[in-house]
Every structure is written in structure tokens, then in C-alpha cells.
Amino acid sequence: MPEFQKFLVGGAVRDRLLGLPVQDRDWVVVGASPQALLAAGYQPVGKDFPVFLHPDTHEEVALARTERKTAAGYHGFAFHAAPDVTLAQDLARRDLTINAMAEDDTGQLVDPYGGQRDLADKVLRHVSPAFAEDPVRILRLARFAARFADFTVAPETVALMRDMVAAGEVDALVAERVWQELSRGLMEQRPSRMFAVLREAGALRVLLPEVDALFGVPQPEAHHPEIDTGVHVMMVLDQCARLQAPLTVRYACLCHDLGKGTTRREEWPRHIAHESRSEKLAARVSERWKVPTDCRELAALVAREHTHVHQSASLSAEARLRLLERCDAWRRPQRFAELLWACECDASGRLGLENRDYPQRAQRLADLAATQQVDLTAVSAAAMARGAQGPDIGRAVQAARLQALQGATRSEERTA
The missing domain is CATH 3.30.460.10 (Beta Polymerase, domain 2)
Incomplete structure (x- = not known):
């Protein structure tokens, strides 16, 4: 033995x-x-x-x-x-x-x-001063705070983490480990807690300065009762958990409003053209931490299109068709569905609006389904029989999809 x-x-x-x-x-x-x-x-x-x-x-x-x-x-x-x-x-x-x-x-x-x-006592506390020797532990502790959302962090542990950040330990973290811990934290029951702990320790401004910059930035109260952009993004992440969204959606929601952190103060609380800025900043974050392709692509798409999706209930059929085209929805239907999922989390991640309906998600999925019924082979063959070539065939397909979308819309209006 x-x-x-x-x-x-x-x-x-x-x-x-x-x-x-x-x-x-x-x-x-x-x-x-x-x-x-x-x-x-x-x-x-x-x-x-x-x-x-x-x-x-x-x-x-x-x-x-x-x-x-x-x-x-x-x-x-x-x-x-x-x-x-x-x-x-x-x-x-x-x-x-x-x-x-x-x-x-x-x-x-x-x-x-x-x-x-x-x-x-529901306390997260470091074992010994050796905690300070491994900067990954800051991320791990933040992740545990997201998992055990009713636990607090011991004050001496917060102080130790701040000392680690001041000593430059966080600067030595490698991208793969940062993404590993961030992605796991995003999938916990209250992702916002991870970012709250990182912010309290001073690590958020080092790891994700684009997210850290959102706190203290106001938004129009009519659309955002919570006002603060950073608070809103945290509420959106917790809505992602509540709606059991996948990692791709949660990461996209983290990045969707990054451009608001770069709005000039004299333009507050409006954030004109923040979508394009958000898209660029999301790409920067994705590159820094070597974010997987599916996550980075959805993040860019949500940053660019979330406002259009929110407003889509009032758009014409032509504008909704252009939305489908920009999102490459026919080739990437799953990604389009995740875009809509993220938009629902964004719309309900607002103070007092957590249980609001978001009909745009079902409506845009219905748009996609209607246009998917178009027989592309038959439309292309008919166009070529009329002598169409190249771009003219594409325009014929587009016209057929628009007709299908208009027909579905009329049918919905009759049954409403």
C-alpha cells in the first residue's frame, strides 16, 4: 500500500x-x-x-x-x-x-x-500575501464575485489588488489568460460583479479602458432612466445572464456602447454617431485580448446596427431589407439571430425596463424567414431568360426578396 x-x-x-x-x-x-x-x-x-x-x-x-x-x-x-x-x-x-x-x-x-x-460570512479573502505574486488572481477573484454575487470582497484584499495594479503586475498579463477569465466571468450569473470588482481594484482601466471610460458618461433620461452609460452596460450584461444568452451575445453587449465613452462633453447626453466609434473600439478590444472570431464579429455587428434594430419597427420594407443585407443575414442567419438577442438585452437592460417587451426581435426574424422563402434559383433563371446578366440578376433577387417582405408585412397588418 x-x-x-x-x-x-x-x-x-x-x-x-x-x-x-x-x-x-x-x-x-x-x-x-x-x-x-x-x-x-x-x-x-x-x-x-x-x-x-x-x-x-x-x-x-x-x-x-x-x-x-x-x-x-x-x-x-x-x-x-x-x-x-x-x-x-x-x-x-x-x-x-x-x-x-x-x-x-x-x-x-x-x-x-x-x-x-x-x-x-460570504467573503472573498486572499489566503496570504503571496496572492500578489500572480496577477491572474485579480481576474479570478472578479470572476468568483460574478459567480457568488452575494459575496463581498474583504477590504484588505481590495487594498492588495490595488497595490498590485499600481506595481504594474496587471500589465504583464498575457492575452490568452485575460480572455479565458473574462469569458468565464461573462458567463456567470451576474457578470456585472466581475467588472465592479475590477473597477474597484483599478484593474478595469488597465485591462478595458474603453469600458472604464463609460462610467460617469450620461445618456438621455427618456431612453435611459439609469442615465449613466457604464451602469447601463452592466445592467445589459446582467440581462444577458437572465435571458441565458451565449458568450457571443454577452461579449457583444459589453462592447455595444463603447463609442459613448469618446463623445465630447459638450455633446452630452446625446451620442451622435456613437455606433461607428463603438465598432472601431470593439475591434481594438478584440485584437488586444485575442477574442475568438465569432465573438469579435458579432461585437462589431451589434455595435454598428443595434440602434437601427431598435428603430426597425418604424422602418419601411426597403429599409428593413437593407438591414438584412448589411447583416449578411441570409448567409449568417444564426449570427443575425444573435444580433437580435443582444439588442433585446440592450433594450431591457435599463432601470425599470427589465421586463419590457421587445417585438423587434420576433419581427426581424419574421422578415428573414419571409425572404428566405424566395427561390433564388428560379428568380435567377427567370432573370437570365430575360437577358439579365451580372448585377441585373442580383437586382432581380433583391426585388423578389422585397416583394416577399412586403407581402409578409401586409399579411401581418391584416391579422394585427
């Missing part, structure tokens, strides 16, 4: 104590060497520190380890894993007290840093 001990650690312990489903289980082995694990049938994986696969469950098991800061940024660490590293030493290197608990094979809780108390 092996002499080492195996402990369940981290999020699995936290979630069990909270009564939440356990998604992933992380294990730490104490009192073992790599050779001992190999002898017990564990399979080695990983490069930076010894990680093994359990011979039966194939779950990852890591040797207890300590770490030492060697350079700025996320990668600047040296790890030490040896049989003499204790469980308490391993847990000490973790980010938050609620993630620094363990259970032995009998279910006995090991909690050297007060994680169970902080769970009861």
Missing part, C-alpha cells in the same frame, strides 16, 4: 460545503515522490510541475508543492514538489480562503486558513 495521502482540494470542497453540484475534482498527494506515484501505477502528465493520472479514475493528481516568484507576470514562478511539502504549505499558495480547503479520504475537512468561516 502507498504511504502517501491523497486529498480532495479547492473548488470541489468549496462547492460541496455550499451545497452546489461538484463539476471538477482536484486532488493533491502529500508525502510522495514522483517515483512513488509511478510505482503505484499513476501516469505522468504535465511539464511545469509533477502531475499524474490516477490509474483507475484517470483524474489528475498533483504532488503537494510550494512556489516561488521569479519574474513578473503569470509565468514567473518556480515550483518545488517533494515528500516533505505539507498540505498546509500547498494550500497556502492558493488564491482565496474558500479555495484553500481540503478533505481526506474519510471526508474530514482540513481548513487551515478559515475558508469555511469565510463561506459562512
